[in-house]
Amino acid sequence: MERFKSVTAVVLTLIGLSSSTTHAAEKSTTQYTSQTNCRAQSDWFNSPVKPPKEGKDSPFAFKKGKDQSTNCDFHQWSWQKFLYLTQIDKKTNQLVMFGYDYLQVNNEMMPYLEPWNDLLNPTGFKLSSQLILEDTTQAGSSHGELFTKYGNQPAYYSIHINREFIKSAAKTPITSSDQFAVGSVEIKAAWLAIDQLRALYSEQEIDAQFYTRQALIKADNKTMRSSKVALIGMHVVGVVENHPEFIWATFEHQASTPDYYGSTSAFKKVTTAYDVNKVVSDSDNFIFYRKNTTAGDANLSYPQGETTTNTFRLYQFGVPNGAPYTTVATATQQNQDAENFNNIQQLNHSVQQALAAQTSPWQHYFYAGSVWLSTLDYQFSSGISGNIVPPNANDKLRGSLALANITMETYTQTYGDPNQTANYSINNCFACHGITAGKSTMAVSHIFNNFEKLRSTNKQLNVQSAQ
Numbered sequence: 417m418e419r420f421k422s423v424t425a426v427v428l429t430l431i432g433l434s435s436s437t438t439h440a441a442e443k444s445t446t447q448y449t450s451q452t453n454c455r456a457q458s459d460w461f462n463s464p465v466k467p468p469k470e471g472k473d474s475p476f477a478f479k480k481g482k483d484q485s486t487n488c489d490f491h492q493w494s495w496q497k498f499l500y501l502t503q504i505d506k507k508t509n510q511l512v513m514f515g516y517d518y519l520q521v522n523n524e525m526m527p528y529l530e531p532w533n534d535l536l537n538p539t540g541f542k543l544s545s546q547l548i549l550e551d552t553t554q555a556g557s558s559h560g561e562l563f564t565k566y567g568n569q570p571a572y573y574s575i576h577i578n579r580e581f582i583k584s585a586a587k588t589p590i591t592s593s594d595q596f597a598v599g600s601v602e603i604k605a606a607w608l609a610i611d612q613l614r615a616l617y618s619e620q621e622i623d624a625q626f627y628t629r630q631a632l633i634k635a636d637n638k639t640m641r642s643s644k645v646a647l648i649g650m651h652v653v654g655v656v657e658n659h660p661e662f663i664w665a666t667f668e669h670q671a672s673t674p675d676y677y678g679s680t681s682a683f684k685k686v687t688t689a690y691d692v693n694k695v696v697s698d699s700d701n702f703i704f705y706r707k708n709t710t711a712g713d714a715n716l717s718y719p720q721g722e723t724t725t726n727t728f729r730l731y732q733f734g735v736p737n738g739a740p741y742t743t744v745a746t747a748t749q750q751n752q753d754a755e756n757f758n759n760i761q762q763l764n765h766s767v768q769q770a771l772a773a774q775t776s777p778w779q780h781y782f783y784a785g786s787v788w789l790s791t792l793d794y795q796f797s798s799g800i801s802g803n804i805v806p807p808n809a810n811d812k813l814r815g816s817l818a819l820a821n822i823t824m825e826t827y828t829q830t831y832g833d834p835n836q837t838a839n840y841s842i843n844n845c846f847a848c849h850g851i852t853a854g855k856s857t858m859a860v861s862h863i864f865n866n867f868e869k870l871r872s873t874n875k876q877l878n879v880q881s882a883q
Contacts, residue, residue: 454488454759455766460496461774465503468496470656471598477657483792487752488759490815494665494786495767497652501603502627502778511627513603518576520548525577525585525867549574549607549645550634555825555848560718562826565706567612568723571648571823572633575863576603580655585864588871592797594856595660602662602861606649606823607631608703613646616671616703622646625780626669647781648672648703649823658791660857661800664845665786666821673705673822678732683757685750689739696728704822718827727822730829733760734785734816734844736804744805749817756815760785785816787844799853800860802846810846819844 459466470476475489505515512518519527528544549572552561561570577585581600610622622628626646633643649672652665674697677686692712700707704725705714715727731737735757742750764782771779789800790812801810804817820829820843828843849860858864 454491454763456495456763456770457492458770460499460767461770463503464506465496465500467500468493470654472657474657476659478792483658483790487755487814488763490663490786490788491759491763491783493654493656493663494652495763495783497601497654497665498650498667498783499767499778501601501652513576513605514547518578518601518603519543519582520574520576521863522575523551523863523866524870525863526870547574547629547631547645548634548640549631551575554718555828559827560720562606562704562823563723563725564608564612564615564703565724565726566615567608569609569612572607572609572631572645573824574605574607576605577601577863584858585867590856590858590868592854592856594858596655596662596858596861598655598657600655600662602651602653602863604651604653604824605647606821607645608648609633609643610646611643613703616701623777625671625777627777649821651821651824659788660796661789661791661846661860663786663788664819664849666784666819666824667781668784668821668823669703670780670782671701671703673702673728674699675729675732676711677730677735677737679757679761682761683735683754685742685754686738687742704826716827716829725826727826729820729822731816731818731820733757734787734819736818741805746806746809746811749804749809749811752814753817756785760816784821785819787813787815787817787819787846790814796851796857797854799855800846800850800857802844802848802850804844813844813846817844 468474470493475485476493478484501513502511504510505512508515514520521527528546528548530542530544551573552570553573554560554562563570578599578601580597581602584594584596584600587594610619610626610628613622613626617625626648628644628646631643631645632640633645634640647669649668650666652667653662654665655662676690676694676696690711692710694711695708696711696714697705698708705728706726709726709728711728713726715725716730733756735753736745737753745753760783768779768782789810794812801808802813803809804813818829820826822829828848830843846860849862851857851859
């Protein structure tokens with residue numbers, strides 16, 4: 417225990433990084449277009465990709481006491497941020513999300529360290545340069561693991577945070593008014609060992625259609641094996657001006673699963689109820705869905721003990737649809753739903769066209785949506801709820817109100833009950849990442865909460881705020 421405490425103290429010294437080690441942010445691009453034309457900007461596909469505007473010069477800044485941001489602004493931020501994070505940093509020859517300004521951490525916000533070595537790591541505190549994978553648990557501690565429809569090895573998850581996030585988290589004590597700084601980012605990525613994809617793809621297809629890299633898969637506290645892994649999903653969660661609750665954006669591979677409620681063009685409102693006898697898709701091209709499976713025979717709840725997965729995405733782009741939602745949600749909210757869906761559809765199409773012209777593997781990923789709050793006059797001291805229907809609806813929720821990433825929240829899309837007849841309240845990110853009254857908005861981050869518990873129980877920690 418004493419060694420653990422000393423390691424933690426050194427790690428927290430690393431977390432309290434000074435500004436002298438922070439790389440200057442690149443100049444951002446021009447302001448986004450309006451919601452009537454939700455398309456990609458041409459300079460997103462230049463090299464290097466510049467980060468989106470996030471501060472007082474961004475679309476999210478209030479102007480003369482008014483919030484002039486549009487639905488499209490949040491979606492454009494999400495795609496541009498993803499493209500920025502997934503470009504190659506020429507200084508490190510790695511993706512930006514694996515570069516100098518980002519750190520892989522575990523569920524307690526502790527960074528991974530290189531193995532002790534007399535010459536290469538004599539203190540034992542050198543940060544690991546490897547992608548280390550050990551976590552296989554999905555959102556919600558009892559909601560199981562994700563497998564392919566053929567395989568018997570689960571998906572793995574990694575968490576990455578940037579220096580702004582680290583600086584905010586290093587402050588002590590944290591008060592109810594504290595917030596993560598603008599520019600703070602938390603990333604969660606989902607990975608499959610590529611041998612789990614070989615039943616569906618050739619080696620050449622895997623390399624062409626997925627982002628792949630080497631990782632160390634940690635089987636237990638003593639055993640690691642090197643494996644080539646493929647990215648199958650990613651949360652990009654970031655703070656922008658006036659949005660300390662974060663924008664919760666998420667991305668998936670196109671081959672993950674089919675949609676139960678979906679459209680290849682504009683949004684189509686469905687007023688009928690969920691049908692367990694509906695065949696979700698007749699295609700066999702999905703990683704986590706077997707063709708011709710009915711909704712009732714597929715799994716929205718975790719199939720305890722099974723080592724294959726057969727599931728689907730209930731709501732395309734996280735936009736709720738079908739009865740009883742369409743009978744209880746307000747007309748205003750349903751109009752916002754349609755706008756949200758159409759903006760995402762249009763933006764995805766324009767991004768994927770540009771990426772296809774570059775023959776980039778990123779063309780095979782799509783933006784599944786994001787959720788945030790309308791924060792003008794919002795009282796964060798009253799908490800954050802993810803409930804979207806009366807009588808307890810949070811009418812300040814915006815974006816993809818039923819958002820879930822199939823690779824990370826497979827079995828929490830509706831907690832197994834599509835019609836939610838007992839307590840109809842559609843779940844989104846804030847269902848798990850909400851906060852109660854009086855809490856700091858920093859508590860929306862689970863890893864920060866775990867870090868706070870670790871810090872409060874470890875009396876030897878001496879944490880100083882980053883300068």
